[in-house]
Amino acid sequence: MSTVHADATVDEILEELLATAPELRSLQAARRGGETDEENPTGDELIAADAAADEHLVDALAAIDGVGTVASEERAELVDAGDGLSVTVDPLDGSSNLAANAPTGTILGVYDADLPAPGRSILASAMVVYGPVTTAYVAIEGEGVTEYELPPGDDAEPTVAEADVTIPNDPTIYGVGGGDDDWPEPVADVVDALREQHKLRYSGALVADVSQVLTSGGLFAYPQLESSPTGKLRHQFEVGPIAFLVESAGGASTDGNGSLLDRPAQELHGRSPIYVGSEAAIERVEAILGDRVE
DSSP: OOOOHHHHHHHHHHHHHHHHHHHHHHHHHHHTTOOOSSSOOSSSSOOOHHHHHHHHHHHHHHTTTTEEEEEEOOOOEEEEOOOSSEEEEEEEEEEEGGGGOOOOOEEEESSSSSOOOOGEEEEEEEEEEESSEEEEEEEEETTTTEEEEOOOSTTTTOOOEEESSOOOOSEEEEEEESSTTSSSSHHHHHHHHHHHHOEOOOOOHHHHHHHHHHOOOEEEEEEOOOOOOEEEEEEIIIIHHHHHHHTTTOEEESSSSOGGGSSSOOOOOOOOOEEEHHHHHHHHHHHHHHOOOO
């Protein structure tokens, strides 16, 4: 695929996500209390809003010329769309927040490689946050990060909220997933160090927590756990695209031993730990963890 073609396809994928986001928000409201009897490939309950967002977004992406494969966190198998780039989606991140009317989101990654693929093959990533307003952070290789506001309505156009998102390097907040009774000793040491200087902010939706970090500076982590040594989040669908986004905004990422973008590709629904945030915060994390985690 030529570079020109690839760039045009990336633009079309991102434009489709921004255009679809208001409808994805409406689908959540319409199916907020709905349930299914199904689970996704990693054993999480698939609620009606998950299923609706998955079907709507995957179909829209697969119809784009230049998209070869679409993979969804909610599906065990890849969707073959022809020849072209690979796209991963977490259609409704934080769907368990719906019952409490708390933020949710969508995460997308565009890979110039067959899936599963390492983070260094990401060409672009994006995350949509369905909060009081709908916003989207879009990262394109070599072009930094742009934040958009997505108003409701079929004819509404995205507007640029911030043209060059740069994560503050003076950390002020932190959020860590899992529980203190499930953190290995090195991770507990990291949390103890963060508590000394930073305010706790944790929402239960990855997109909302990362948005807080991009805005205020700090760190978000869903680390290694005693019950899940490789973490809980899916590398292909959540960890890689978010790491690309944060690093594109001037931040940093780590699994404890180096950038998450350098982590080798694993099985499609494989998990990995994630630490993302301001460079100063990630440096502190790596200094504490050292070689004490895998």
